[in-house]
Amino acid sequence: MDKTYASAGAALEGLLFDGMTMAAGGFGLCGIPELLIDAIKAAGTKDITIASNNCGVDDFGLGVLLKTRQIKKMISSYVGENAEFMRQYLSGELELEFNPQGTLAERMRAGGAGIPGFYTATGVGTVIAEGKDVKVFNGREYILETGIVADVSIVKAWKADPSGNLIFRKTARNFNVPAATCGKVCVAEVEEIVPLGSLDPDHIHLPGIYVHRIVQGQHEKRIEQRTTRKKEQA
Template identity: 70%
Template sequence: MRKIFPDAKSALEGLTFDGMTVMSGGFGLCGIPEHLIAGLRDSGVKGITVISNNAGVDGFGLGQLLETKQIAKMISSYVGENKEFERQYLAGELQLEFNPQGTLAERIRAGGAGIPAFFVKTGVGTLVAEGKEEREFNGERYIMETGLVADLSIVKAWKADERGNLVFRKTARNFNPMMATAGKVCVVEVEEIVPTGSLDPDCIHTPGIYVDRIIQTVSEKRIEQRTVRTRETA
C-alpha cells in the first residue's frame, strides 16, 4: 500500500472527526508536525483532546488550534510561553490534565506497547495523585498511571523511506517515536523521503509498520534560512 501523500489535507482526509483524541509530537518547538497541525486547523474539526508535551506558542504549532478554539482538552506537561493556553485554562475554557514530563512519556510508551497501566513514585503525596490508586511496593508508595492511546498521531521525522521507516534527529526523538506507536492511525511529515532499502537498519528509530501516511514538507524556518543563504550568495 502506497503511504506517500502530496500534502497535509489529503493525508488527513477521512481521519478527523469532532471529539477525537490527537497525539502531536515534538519537544518545545523542535520536531513539531507544523504542517499537519495546520491541516487539522483547516479541517475545522472541533472538540479535540490533544496529547502533547506542550502546546507550541501563540500563533504557531498547537497554538493555532488554541486560537481557533478547536481544542477542548490538553493532556500535557508544560504550558510554556503560550499565553492563550494559560488564558483559556484560567478562564475555564480549556480542560487541562497535567503530567510530570517523564510520566507523560511513559504513559504514551505504555499505550503503544499495549500496557494498560503502571505504577510510579512521581507525584505521590501531591495533587498529581488525587483520585488515583495507590499501592506499596518494598516499603515505598506508588500511584497508578494509565497508558495513553489516540485516534490519530501526527509526527515529525527527519527522514523516511517509502515504507514509512523513520529517522529522527536530536530532541525530536523525545516524544515523536513513542507517539507513532500509540495512535490508531499515524500520519508523519518528513523533510526527506528516500528509496526503500537506503536507510541503515541500525539508524531506524521507528519501523514503518507503525506508519500509515507520509507527507514531505519543509519547515517555514528552513525556508527562511535557505532564502537568507541564497541572498548572501547572490
C-alpha cells in the same frame, strides 16, 4: 507498500472527527508536525483532546488550534510560552490534565505497547495523585497511571522511506517516537523521502509498522527562544 500522500490535508483525509483524541510529537517548537497542525486547522475539527508535552506558542504549532478554539483538552507537562493557553485555562475555556514529563512519555509508550497502566512513584503526595489508585511496593508508595491510546498520532521526522520507516534528527526525536506508537493511526510529516532500501536498518528510530501515512514538506523550524550574546567591542 507506498504510504506517501501528496499533501498534509490528503494524509489526514478520513481520519479527523469532532471529539477525537490525538497524540502530537514535539518538544517546544522542536520536531513539531507543523504542516499537519495547519491541515487540522483548515479542516475545522473541534473538541479535540491532545496529548502533547506542550502546546506550541501563540501563533505557531498547536497554539494555532488554541486560537481557533479547536482544542477542548490538553494532556501536557508544560504550558509555558503560550499566553492564550494560560488565558483559556484560567477562564475555564480549556481543560488541562497535568502530567509529569516522564509520566506523559511513559503513558504514550505504554499505550503503544498495549500496556493499560503502570505504577510510578512520580507525583505521589501531590495533586497528581488525587483520585488514583495507590499501592506499596518494597515499602514505597506508587500511583497508577493509565496508558494513552489516541485516535490519531501526528509526528515530525527527518527522513522516511515509502514504507514509513522513520529517522529523527537529534533532539527532534523527543516525544515523537512514543507519540507515534500510541496512535491507532500514525501520520508523519518528513523533510525527505528516500528510496526504499536506502536507510540503514540500524539507523531507523521507528519502524514503518507503526506509521500509516507520510507526507513530505517544507518546514519553518522556528526557534522558541533566541538568546544571543552582545557583540564584543574591538
